[in-house]
Amino acid sequence: MKQEAVILNPRDNVATALCNLKAGNILQVRVGERKLEIKLRAQVPFGHKLSLAQMAPGSPIIKYGEVIGTSTETIQLGDYVHVHNVASARGRGDLAKVMK
């Protein structure tokens, strides 16, 4: 069977889609020793990310076993994870402006 998503590190809380995935699709993924069944809550295009866990706002998003950003709202298992619900912590001139 064609692999539908890839998880790069057992610590990751997002997976990367290896094909265009539709809302309602059920994915079987393996995170380290754990097996997860995920029902997608939204469409996830090829190369984009989906959530492997429920996350409160302000949670670290982990890919490659490293923090890639912070959730800006509640993210459910199976949600599409991208710029609409993740902020970067770096290069934030906008925040520096507020601090002034």
Place this chain on the structure above:
Amino acid sequence: MSFQGYRRQDGSVGIRNYVGIISTVSCANDVTWWISQEVKGSVPFVHGQGCAQTRPDLDQVTRTLISLGWNPNLAGVLIVSLGCESVLADQIAAGIAKSGKPVEMVVIQKVGGAKAAVTQGSSLAQAMVAKASKLRREEFADSELVLGVKCGASDTTSGLAANPAAGATCDLLIDNGGTCIFGETTEFIGAEHILVRRAATHQVAEKIMNVVARTEKRAIAMGFDMRGGQPTTGNIAGGLTTIEEKSLGAIVKGGSRPIQEVYEYGERPQGKGLFIVDTPGREPEFLTALAAAGAQVIVFTTGLGAPQGFPFIPVIKVTANPATYERLPDHLDMLVSLSEHTDFAETGHVLYQEIIEVASGKQTKAEILNYGNFPNIFTIGPVI
């Protein structure tokens, strides 16, 4: 392993044998371009800098132009100067001549304008091409190779497979005694802690932290979230959400060996091994930095399909996005498989073979297309 290259007087080895027509200032670009079009075997280097800039930038442009002239893929250099620019054409010519290769100069304001400069410059370039063409390729060990690595128009496949393949190739070349150069400091942001662990000395670790902080500070100084600029709009469309994610995928293209030194833009690394050149990631400026650093060949990974080559450096385009590979056959040289089971050591070997072939004369897609004639030089300060 060995390849067929051209021996240069300074001990370096070229894999192409061009006469470089190098413009000192944007005002000399047209003449530079016309000469390069008239003389087969010559290549242009045009850019947007060289005048009405502050001292640090003028020094950076001068240093970069001299280093470009030293690139082993050039057999000789013709400098094209307007005459009144801020950078000193004589200083640039003298700096290149120290490499031992022939250097000539034409000054547009002195010889009577563009037409006269093209006529005189073309004659000089023709003579240099005639002489260079007598040189024959010889066999050299792969330890003479200087490989530049770059990623551009990235999507998530770049970090998942194309960059790890490039990284495996870098490791192979370093282990064989060769040299690899990477950079794109903006794309260290969020991954610098990993690079620092690989620094050969404490000083190198400190330099890595410093160049990343300097780059991030420049972006922050503009007062905006840099997202959209980095990651670019295209990166975001390709699934990259933050600069941290882009960086973590980007740094793997430099492999896993110790980082020997960090150089400023336009500097030429000394010795062998893995080096960083501090430069932003944008193609016109970054490919120039690799050429100035002495790279004879560049591996360029892409997700969405970046077309750029460089006037005198073969650029090998590698993607792990099968749709991009199918859609852009004119641009892409190699497809890397994308799955959990991809063996990057094996992919690295395949890419290494390709580098050896290209080094010995095989043309890349970007060379065949003649794409990439409009590079630039990175500058920091304002145009004044």
